[in-house]
Amino acid sequence: xxxxxxLSVRLKLTLSYAGFIMLVGTLLIAAVFVFYLxxxxxxxxxxxxxxxxxxxGSLLRAFAPFVTVVLAFLLAFGLAxxxxxxxxxxxxxxRITAAARLAANGSLSxxxxxxxRRDEFRELADVFDTMLARLEAHxxxxxxxxANASHELRTPLAITKTLLDVARDDRSRDTGxxxxxxxxxxxxAIDLTEALLLLSRADQRSFTREPVDLSLLAEEATETLxxxxxxxxxxxxxxxxxxxxxxSHALLLQMTxxxxxxxxxxxxxxxxxxxxxxxxxxxxxxxxxxxxxIPLTPQLVxxxxxxxxxxxxxxxxxxxxxGLGLAIxxxxxxxxxxxxxxxxxxxxxxxxxxxxxxxxxLSSRADQPTP
Numbered sequence: 001x002x003x004x005x006x007l008s009v010r011l012k013l014t015l016s017y018a019g020f021i022m023l024v025g026t027l028l029i030a031a032v033f034v035f036y037l038x039x040x041x042x043x044x045x046x047x048x049x050x051x052x053x054x055x056x057g058s059l060l061r062a063f064a065p066f067v068t069v070v071l072a073f074l075l076a077f078g079l080a081x082x083x084x085x086x087x088x089x090x091x092x093x094x095r096i097t098a099a100a101r102l103a104a105n106g107s108l109s110x111x112x113x114x115x116x117r118r119d120e121f122r123e124l125a126d127v128f129d130t131m132l133a134r135l136e137a138h139x140x141x142x143x144x145x146x147a148n149a150s151h152e153l154r155t156p157l158a159i160t161k162t163l164l165d166v167a168r169d170d171r172s173r174d175t176g177x178x179x180x181x182x183x184x185x186x187x188x189a190i191d192l193t194e195a196l197l198l199l200s201r202a203d204q205r206s207f208t209r210e211p212v213d214l215s216l217l218a219e220e221a222t223e224t225l226x227x228x229x230x231x232x233x234x235x236x237x238x239x240x241x242x243x244x245x246x247x248s249h250a251l252l253l254q255m256t257x258x259x260x261x262x263x264x265x266x267x268x269x270x271x272x273x274x275x276x277x278x279x280x281x282x283x284x285x286x287x288x289x290x291x292x293x294i295p296l297t298p299q300l301v302x303x304x305x306x307x308x309x310x311x312x313x314x315x316x317x318x319x320x321x322x323g324l325g326l327a328i329x330x331x332x333x334x335x336x337x338x339x340x341x342x343x344x345x346x347x348x349x350x351x352x353x354x355x356x357x358x359x360x361x362l363s364s365r366a367d368q369p370t371p
Contacts, residue, residue, distance in 0.1 A: 009093075010086045017082030018075060025074040029067050036063075092121035096128060108136035144307075156189040195324040202331040207248035211359055214243035214252065214287050215278040221256040222276055225264060233270040234291075236260075240278030243285035244359040247336040255332040256287065258325045259352055263291035267349070284355050293349035301342045301350065305330040329354070 092114050102110045111132060114125035160182060167178050222229075222238045229236045245252075256276075263274040275290045307327040326342075329352075333340045338356035345351050 010083070010090055013086035013089070014079060014082035017085060018078030021074050021078035021082075022071065025071060029070065092125060096121070096125055099128065099132070103132060103135075108132055108139060153189065153192060156185045156192075159185050192324075195328060202251055202328065202335045205335045207251055207335075209246050210249060212245055212247055212249050212252050214245060214256070214285055214356070215240055217249075217253050217256045218260075218276045218278055218287065220253060221260045224257060225260050228261070229264050229274065232264055232267065233272065234264050234267055235271075235273045236264075236276070237273065238276045240276075241280055243278040243280055243287065245285050245336070245356045246359050247356070248332075251332045252336070255329050255354070258329050259287075259289040259354070262325045263289050263350070263352075267291050267293050280358065281355075283358055285358050287354040287356075288351065290345065290351045291349045292345075292347070295348045296344040296350060298344060301344050304342055304350075305340060326352075 095112055095114060099110055099112045111129045112125040113129065114122050116122060163178055163181055163185070167175070218238050218240070222236050226236060260274065260276060263276075267274065272292045274292075275288075277288045279286045279288070305326045307324055326340075330340045333354050333356070336356050338354060341353040341355075343351045343353070
C-alpha cells in the first residue's frame with residue numbers, strides 16, 4: 001500500500017517528551033511569577049545584613065533572561081533525552097519490523113526471540129513468533145500436500161499412458177481387458193479428484209449449517225456400507241443416543257461414512273468387527289468408531305490423519321481408497337469446531353473419536369451478545 005511520507009514514531013515521541021517537559025517547566029516558572037506578584041510586596045525588607053528595597057517590576061525584568069535560558073535548556077534537554085529514550089523504547093519494535101519484513105519476503109524460519117521481562121512489546125514479539133511457527137508449519141504441510149497430490153494424480157495418468165502405448169504397439173491384444181483396466185484407473189483418478197475437492201471445501205468452511213443428528217448419520221453410513229462389511233466378513237454394530245449438533249449434513253455424513261469405511265477396509269482378514277456409537281457429554285456430542293485389526297504403534301497412529309498417509313502396517317485392499325479418508329475427517333471436524341482423536345486399541349485396531357459442539361451449546365454461544 002502506497003502511503004504519503006510522514007513523521008517517524010521516534011520523532012513523534014521525541015516531540016511529545018520535549019513538549020511535556022516544556023509544559024512542566026513553563027508551569028513551574030509561571031508559579032514562581034505568581035508567587036512574586038502576589039506575595040512579594042514592594043518596599044523595604046529588613047534582613048540581618050541590612051535593609052533592601054524590593055521593586056517587583058525590576059525583579060521580574062531581571063528574571064526574564066534567566067527564564068529564557070532555562071526554557072531553552074529544557075527544550076534542548078527534552079529533545080535530546082526524548083530522542084534517546086524513544087530510540088531505546090522502539091528498539092524491540094525495530095526487531096519485530098525486521099522479522100515481519102523477512103516473513104513478507106518468504107523467510108518464515110526467522111524468530112524474534114525478544115529477551116527481557118514481559119511487556120507489551122515482548123508479548124507482541126511472542127505472538128508474532130508463534131504465528132510464524134504456525135505459518136511455517138502450514139506452508140510446509142501445503143507443500144507436502146501439493147507434492148503428494150501431484151504424485152497421486154500422476155500415477156493413474158502414467159498407468160493410462162502405459163496401457164495405451166501397449167495397446168498401440170500390440171493391436172492383437174484383447175481390448176476388453178484394456179478397457180476394464182482403463183476404467184479402473186480412471187475411476188481411481190476421479191475418486192482422488194473428488195476427495196481433493198471435498199477436502200478443499202471443508203478447509204474453506206463454505207457450507208450451510210443446519211441441525212444434524214450424528215446418531216442418524218451413523219445409521220445411514222452403516223446401512224450404506226453394510227454390503228462392503230459383509231463382503232469382508234466384518235460385523236457392524238451401531239448404538240448410542242441422539243447426538244444433535246449444527247453443521248453441514250453432507251459433510252458430516254461424509255465424515256461418518258469415511259470413518260466406517262476406514263474401519264471396514266483396515267480390519268482383520270475375516271471375522272472382524274466395527275462398533276459405531278454416539279453419546280452426549282456436557283456441551284459436546286461424541287461419535288466413536290472402533291475396529292478390530294492388527295496392533296498399531298502410537299507413532300503410526302499419529303500420522304494417519306495426514307493426507308496420503310495410509311499406514312503401511314495396515315491391511316491393504318482394493319477398497320483402501322486414495323489416502324485422504326482420515327485427512328478429510330480431520331478437516332471436516334475442524335471446520336465444525338470439533339476435535340479428532342486417534343487411539344490404538346490394546347487388542348489391535350483403531351479407536352477414532354470425534355467430538356463436536358452440541359446444538360444447544362452452539363445456539364447459546366450464538367445468542368450471546370458480542371462484546
